[in-house]
Amino acid sequence: xTTTALPLGPGQAVLAIDVGGTDTKAALFDSTGTxxxxxxxxxxxxxxxxxxxxxxxxxxxxMQFATDFPDVPPHALGMLAPGLVDDDRGIGVLSANLHxxxxxxxxxxxxxxxxxxxxxxxxxxxGEAEFRLxxxxxxxxxxxxxxxxxxxxxLFIDGHAYSAGGFAGEIGHAIVDPLxxxxxxxxxxxxxxxxSAGAIARRYHDxxxxxxxxxxxxxxxxxxxxxxxAAVWNEALDALAVSIAQLAAILAPEAIVIxxxxxxxxxxxxxxxxxxxxxxxxxxxxxxLLPAMLGENAGLLGAALRARDLLDAxxxxxxxxx
Amino acid sequence: xTTTALPLGPGQAVLAIDVGGTDTKAALFDSTGTxxxxxxxxxxxxxxxxxxxxxxxxxxxxMQFATDFPDVPPHALGMLAPGLVDDDRGIGVLSANLHxxxxxxxxxxxxxxxxxxxxxxxxxxxGEAEFRLxxxxxxxxxxxxxxxxxxxxxLFIDGHAYSAGGFAGEIGHAIVDPLxxxxxxxxxxxxxxxxSAGAIARRYHDxxxxxxxxxxxxxxxxxxxxxxxAAVWNEALDALAVSIAQLAAILAPEAIVIxxxxxxxxxxxxxxxxxxxxxxxxxxxxxxLLPAMLGENAGLLGAALRARDLLDAxxxxxxxxx
Numbered sequence: 001x002t003t004t005a006l007p008l009g010p011g012q013a014v015l016a017i018d019v020g021g022t023d024t025k026a027a028l029f030d031s032t033g034t035x036x037x038x039x040x041x042x043x044x045x046x047x048x049x050x051x052x053x054x055x056x057x058x059x060x061x062x063m064q065f066a067t068d069f070p071d072v073p074p075h076a077l078g079m080l081a082p083g084l085v086d087d088d089r090g091i092g093v094l095s096a097n098l099h100x101x102x103x104x105x106x107x108x109x110x111x112x113x114x115x116x117x118x119x120x121x122x123x124x125x126x127g128e129a130e131f132r133l134x135x136x137x138x139x140x141x142x143x144x145x146x147x148x149x150x151x152x153x154x155l156f157i158d159g160h161a162y163s164a165g166g167f168a169g170e171i172g173h174a175i176v177d178p179l180x181x182x183x184x185x186x187x188x189x190x191x192x193x194x195x196s197a198g199a200i201a202r203r204y205h206d207x208x209x210x211x212x213x214x215x216x217x218x219x220x221x222x223x224x225x226x227x228x229x230a231a232v233w234n235e236a237l238d239a240l241a242v243s244i245a246q247l248a249a250i251l252a253p254e255a256i257v258i259x260x261x262x263x264x265x266x267x268x269x270x271x272x273x274x275x276x277x278x279x280x281x282x283x284x285x286x287x288x289l290l291p292a293m294l295g296e297n298a299g300l301l302g303a304a305l306r307a308r309d310l311l312d313a314x315x316x317x318x319x320x321x322x
Numbered sequence: 323x324t325t326t327a328l329p330l331g332p333g334q335a336v337l338a339i340d341v342g343g344t345d346t347k348a349a350l351f352d353s354t355g356t357x358x359x360x361x362x363x364x365x366x367x368x369x370x371x372x373x374x375x376x377x378x379x380x381x382x383x384x385m386q387f388a389t390d391f392p393d394v395p396p397h398a399l400g401m402l403a404p405g406l407v408d409d410d411r412g413i414g415v416l417s418a419n420l421h422x423x424x425x426x427x428x429x430x431x432x433x434x435x436x437x438x439x440x441x442x443x444x445x446x447x448x449g450e451a452e453f454r455l456x457x458x459x460x461x462x463x464x465x466x467x468x469x470x471x472x473x474x475x476x477l478f479i480d481g482h483a484y485s486a487g488g489f490a491g492e493i494g495h496a497i498v499d500p501l502x503x504x505x506x507x508x509x510x511x512x513x514x515x516x517x518s519a520g521a522i523a524r525r526y527h528d529x530x531x532x533x534x535x536x537x538x539x540x541x542x543x544x545x546x547x548x549x550x551x552a553a554v555w556n557e558a559l560d561a562l563a564v565s566i567a568q569l570a571a572i573l574a575p576e577a578i579v580i581x582x583x584x585x586x587x588x589x590x591x592x593x594x595x596x597x598x599x600x601x602x603x604x605x606x607x608x609x610x611l612l613p614a615m616l617g618e619n620a621g622l623l624g625a626a627l628r629a630r631d632l633l634d635a636x637x638x639x640x641x642x643x644x
Contacts, residue, residue: 084605094605141486155572157479164463167574167607174571175564175602177500186604187567242497245509246568249496250477252489280497282508283406283416285489 005293006133008033008304012311015074015115016303017061018122019043019054019081021097025297026061029304030072035297037068043098051092051100054081059112076116076311078125078303079109085121086166092119093166116314118306121166125302126259126294127154128161132305134293135257143253144292145171147240148260149198151191155251172196176242194239197262204232219265237269241276248277248284259292266291327615328455330355330626334633337396337437338625339383340444341365341376341403343419347619348383351626352394357619359390365420373414373422376403381434398438398633400447400625401431407443408488414441415488438636440628443488447624448581448616449476450483454627456615457579465575466614467493469562470582473514477573494518498564516561519584526554541587559591563598570599570606581614588613 010032018025024043028036039061044053058079066073083095090106092098105119127136127144131154136142142156151172155162162168172192173185180189181203193199197215204218205211208228212218215236221229244256262269274289294301332354340347342365349360361383366375380401388395405417412428414420427441449458449466453476458464464478473494477484484490494514495507502511503525515521519537526540527533529550534540537558543551566578584591596611616623 141490153572157484158482160480162479164574164576164607167570168463168572170571170574170606173604173606174568175498178498178560178564183604187602190571238500242500246496247572248489249492249512250475250490250569250572252486252492254486280509282495282505284492284495285486 005135006137008035008133008301011308012075013072014304014307014311015062015065015077016300016307017058017077017079018125018299018303019058019079019098020122021082024054024057024061025300026065027297027300027304028065028069028072028074030069035300036072037065038297038300039064045098048099050098051103051105054098055105055108055112058109062113062115074115074307076118076307077109077113078305078307078310079105079117079119080122080125080299080303081105081119082122084166085119085124087118087120087124087161087163088165090117090119116307116310118303118310120303120306121154121163122299123152124154124161124163124169125306126298127156127169127257127302128305129294129298129302130257130259130292131156131161133301134298135290136255139254141251141253142255142257143171143247143251143287144257144259145244146260147196147258147262149196151196151260156253157251171243171247174243174246176239176246180239191239191243195236195243197260200232200236200262203235204229207232215262216265219268223268237272237276240273241280244273244277244287244289245280245284248281248287252285253287254285255288255290257290257292259294259298263291328459330357330455330623333630334397335394336398336400336626336629336633337384337387338400338622338629339380339402340447340621340625341380341401341420342444343404346376346379346383347622348387349619349622349626350387350391350394350396352391357622358394359387360619360622361386367420370421372420373425373427376420377427377430377434380431384435384437396437396629398440398629399431399435400627400629400632401427401439401441402444402447402621402625403427403441404444406488407441407446409440409442409446409483409485410487412439412441438629438632440625440632442625442628443476443485444621445474446476446483446485446491447628448620449478449491449579449624450627451616451620451624452579452581452614453478453483455623456620457612458577461576463573463575464577464579465493465569465573465609466579466581468582468614469518469580469584471518471520473518473582478575479573493565493569496565496568498561498568502561513561513565517558517565519582522554522558522584525557526551529554537584538587541590545590559594559598562595563602566595566599566609566611567602567606570603570609574607575609576607577610577612579612579614581616581620585613
């Protein structure tokens with residue numbers, strides 16, 4: 001793909017806040033779509049008080065942007081979080097890392113900030129940015145697979161995001177090998193337990209006693225002739241290929257966009273993956289495999305898109321009732 | 323489930339013809355939704371001339387119904403076939419058994435019969451009937467899994483049938499065990515190669531040299547203490563459970579309806595399957611597993627639904643332009 005990512009483009013100014021398990025990223029998008037004041041601060045982790053602490057951090061961030069960019073008041077907030085999220089109802093259903101369950105973030109943030117708010121899942125929002133502005137542009141049926149510490153996906157079906165109340169797209173927790181290793185989720189043989197960046201580093205450590213500097217280090221060691229690194233890396237590629245073949249059989253997406261930390265391996269990931277997927281499929285429609293285009297700020301772009309969608313929807317509703 | 327299937331209900335009279343790999347079934351549905359003159363005749367298999375022979379058989383059937391039910395002229399035809407079918411464009415993309423590729427059946431049948439026609443996939447049409455009139459009623463996100471000689475599924479996403487140009491729903495050809503047996507499709511470890519009624523009978527035969535009287539006979543032998551039959555049956559259940567767990571992770575349907583010949587095993591299939599699926603899942607949303615309700619004529623009902631939808635769409639279009 002030689003296409004360039006679309007910029008966000010013109011629209012109303014919106015605030016985007018991506019609450020991660022470690023850091024919280026925030027940025028303001030002005031009416032031209034330009035990203036302003038990108039910041040990254042530690043997410044306040046306060047046990048069962050984390051949801052409250054996060055909301056107060058969101059308010060602080062909003063005030064900071066008001067001070068720094070007084071001429072760009074945002075008209076809406078797009079807020080993201082990991083875990084199980086019900087995008088349609090704006091609820092943080094469950095996050096083990098952030099110690100919350102069933103928090104109505106959309107409502108709470110709106111009340112606290114007096115700003116129209118959308119609250120949605122970080123990976124799905126990043127996927128939507130790739131779908132609308134990035135590598136997935138032009139496809140109607142698309143999967144965006146994010147391979148980092150864990151693995152999650154977002155599904156686009158006949159042109160629309162599909163989330164099934166937050167439960168869909170858990171491709172990292174679909175079984176690729178019934179006799180495979182036990183996953184952190186408690187199931188056996190999940191893709192994530194074999195092929196996430198976290199699993200690759202852990203499995204190399206388990207195998208050799210040597211702690212690698214992440215999955216990338218395992219790949220480098222594999223290129224240097226380390227047979228253990230090669231075995232771990234190849235098992236990850238095999239598992240990813242099985243997963244993509246399953247997606248081809250069940251959903252038959254036209255394309256699969258691969259993002260997240262592991263995707264930075266570039267051709268070392270995508271080229272052998274294409275070969276393996278091709279070997280596994282028969283009559284199935286072969287999905288085009290594409291590297292993600294938007295990088296680590298895809299989530300913020302997705303949050304901004306959703307915040308603007310909210311304003312557009314309100315506008316339409318106002319028109320209808322006028 | 324103690325609910326009763328909905329009848330087709332009132333609407334325009336339509337003709338439904340389900341062209342199978344062995345037999346062709348046909349019926350007329352009158353304006354009350356009553357099924358008239360259900361017939362089953364051998365599908366004319368004429369090598370590369372099969373598509374033409376099928377179209378002429380469709381015309382003969384239409385004339386026969388005109389003779390038998392002169393007071394019930396159909397206003398549209400719903401025609402079904404197996405293989406790879408593009409429902410939206412009405413094209414028989416590929417059928418190895420029926421020796422055709424890229425046949426524009428909707429257009430050809432319309433020209434031959436001078437009757438508005440829909441042409442769609444047999445399993446998807448049967449699935450749609452379960453979705454709209456049968457066990458899947460009331461669910462927005464549903465998979466209908468048909469387990470017979472082969473295994474295929476139909477997907478309903480946010481209330482709409484999803485076919486991806488005919489390629490989606492090939493659950494029988496998604497990998498459940500990367501080291502499993504080679505499938506007829508050429509891939510390895512497909513669900514269909516382990517858990518279809520055909521595979522169960524074949525695997526028992528391979529294991530014992532005894533040719534069973536179908537999958538049901540293998541189940542009966544298993545109940546009589548035959549360890550080979552129990553092993554084959556349990557491997558099929560395990561593979562089906564892995565497949566359902568994959569669907570739960572990827573699509574998170576609220577329910578999965580199980581139909582086809584193997585579903586006639588009833589509780590002997592569904593009860594142990596529920597237990598196995600439950601054991602495989604962790605945080606995933608657990609789909610309700612339901613036996614299909616409409617029986618072997620689900621396909622004809624689906625064809626009738628689609629033929630009536632076509633007439634309704636034409637009516638709406640006429641209204642718009644009036």
